[in-house]
Structures are given as C-alpha cells and as structure tokens.
Amino acid sequence: LHLSLRRQRQMCIRDSCAHALRGHRGSVTCAAASGGLAATGAEDGAIRLWDCASGAAAGSLGGHVDAVLALAFDDGGALLSCSADGTAKVWPAAAVAAGGGAGATLRGHGGAVSGGCFAHGDGGADATAVVTASRDGDVRCWRPADGAALGAARSPHGAGEALRGCAARRCARGARYGGDCAALVATCGGTTARIFALGAGGALADAAQPLAGHAHAVEAVAFGPDAATRAVDAAAYAKLSLADGAAARRSVVVATCARDGEARVWRCLLYTSDAADEGLGVDLGGRRII
Numbered sequence: 001l002h003l004s005l006r007r008q009r010q011m012c013i014r015d016s017c018a019h020a021l022r023g024h025r026g027s028v029t030c031a032a033a034s035g036g037l038a039a040t041g042a043e044d045g046a047i048r049l050w051d052c053a054s055g056a057a058a059g060s061l062g063g064h065v066d067a068v069l070a071l072a073f074d075d076g077g078a079l080l081s082c083s084a085d086g087t088a089k090v091w092p093a094a095a096v097a098a099g100g101g102a103g104a105t106l107r108g109h110g111g112a113v114s115g116g117c118f119a120h121g122d123g124g125a126d127a128t129a130v131v132t133a134s135r136d137g138d139v140r141c142w143r144p145a146d147g148a149a150l151g152a153a154r155s156p157h158g159a160g161e162a163l164r165g166c167a168a169r170r171c172a173r174g175a176r177y178g179g180d181c182a183a184l185v186a187t188c189g190g191t192t193a194r195i196f197a198l199g200a201g202g203a204l205a206d207a208a209q210p211l212a213g214h215a216h217a218v219e220a221v222a223f224g225p226d227a228a229t230r231a232v233d234a235a236a237y238a239k240l241s242l243a244d245g246a247a248a249r250r251s252v253v254v255a256t257c258a259r260d261g262e263a264r265v266w267r268c269l270l271y272t273s274d275a276a277d278e279g280l281g282v283d284l285g286g287r288r289i290i
Helices: 093-098 226-230 234-238
Strands: 002-006 028-034 037-042 047-051 057-061 068-073 079-083 088-091 104-106 113-120 127-134 139-142 149-153 163-170 183-189 192-198 204-206 218-223 250-258 262-270 282-284 287-289
Touching: 028 068, 037 068, 037 093, 057 093, 079 113, 088 127, 113 183, 127 163, 127 183, 127 192, 149 204, 183 218, 183 250, 192 218, 192 250, 192 262
Parallel strands: 068 113, 113 163, 163 218
Antiparallel strands: 002 262, 028 037, 037 047, 047 057, 068 079, 079 088, 088 104, 113 127, 127 139, 139 149, 163 183, 183 192, 192 204, 218 250, 250 262, 282 287
16 A cells, blocks of 8 residues: 655745854765764765764765765664765774764775665664665675675676665564564665665565565655554454464555655565465555565
8 A cells, every 4th residue: 555645836944053063075975973973974075973963074984985875873883884985984983973983894895885774673672774875787795794794695686676775673573574583674776665674684585575665766765763653454454354363464554756756665564584475466446465
C-alpha cells in the first residue's frame, strides 16, 4: 500500500536563521546533527563540526580527497562520512567530541559512496554494522570498530543501477526475516526501493518485494517511526490467512522521494522465510507482498 504526496502550493512560514555556518571552500553537500553538535560536508572534501547553540566552529575532520556526499551520526556520537572518492569513514565519538582525530576507512566500493547509515540490533546501544550504498550499484556492510568488511549485496536494484542512499532501523524483538535479523536496511536505486534483513554476521537477505511505482529516479529513502509502523491496518494482517503455528508478521513504514515530483509512503508487511511460508503471496490493495 502506498500514499502518494504530489507537489502542492503551500503557505510558506519563514523563520529567522539562528546561525550562518561559514568555512567550507566549496558547495556544502550534506549535514547531520546529534545533540548539540552539527556536522557539514562539502565538495572540498572536508567535514566541519559546529556548536549548534552558538554556531561556533568546533573542529574539522579530514581525509577524503573528493566531495563528501552523506553524513550520519550514531546514537553514541560516532560519525559516518561517505565520499565521491569511493570510501567511507567512521569517526569514533571521542574524535568527534575532540573536534579532530583519525577514523577507520571503509574501502571496497568501485564508485562514489552515495549514502550510509549505522544499523542497530534489537536492544543494543552500539551499532551492529555500518551500511553503505554506492553508485557502483552495491550495498556493503562493515564492522564499525575497525572497518572490516562483513557482507555485501551485489547490484540489488539491477545491473548498472547506481544506488543513491540507504537507511536502517532495528528489527522488531524476536522477528526473523530469512534468518536472525540484526536490523532492517532500505536502499534506493533506479526507480525502486528495497528492504533487506541484515543478519548478525553482515549478510543481507530480501525482506520484501521491491517498492516500485515511481516514474523517475528515487533520490532518498527513510523508515517511518515505530508509531507509524504500529498503525498498519489490522485488516491487512487478516488477509494473510497464515497456517497455524506460523510466526507473527511484522510491518514497516517506508518513505521515498523521487525526481518524478512525488514522495510516497509505503506500508509493507514483512514475514519470515520459514518453510511454512515458502511460496505464500498476499495481495494488499493491488500490491503483491511475498
């Protein structure tokens, strides 16, 4: 099921700017914030840190040799940076708090790293993995502590389809999607988005059918909050007609935006790949979820 949000003329309410953050030598391409700290990345390859309350510079992180394309903070204060130089870096919380320091470099993609996120397991404070999406078409998983490669999904959106971003959320407690699920990962590439189950060892397995419907490139994907997930209609579950003893189904809400001028909100039912479920397909409002 999806809700399509088309461009509409809206009233614009203007707020005053609290701070103008200046210091980059090129166009600022991305930003992220955590607590009282903001990070910005730019075409000059630099990452700059700022105090949100005062707008004062709080340090910088160097090492990329091309544009920084995406930034993401972990719950504990670590920072992930993704670059057009084909690498990503994980900056530990201590280095970020100190306003400078060394980070682990994630190497292996054959193209610009366009997006990344920290993936957390159920109940864990520390990230289970770092996930990166690249214009080489691949999704890769890495161990946050040292940048060791864990697993990869090769060209999940089709050969030659560059990936533009990714997002992650915790698995529901006790959920199993194609094996033990450490987290759910969503990626966007071409005109579709996909949802994967991230296993404890870094393996990625399909958790739902591709989300297809946009007429142009999907630029970003995000998971909805738990409250939105819990709001999935009970009637949708009733349509599953599951065999006795089958595991409880879970659902997620995913949002996408694309160059076709639309944003879409998808309500997706996910279920296990237990033997009893093989071959089961469910028709929900014209969408096939299997």
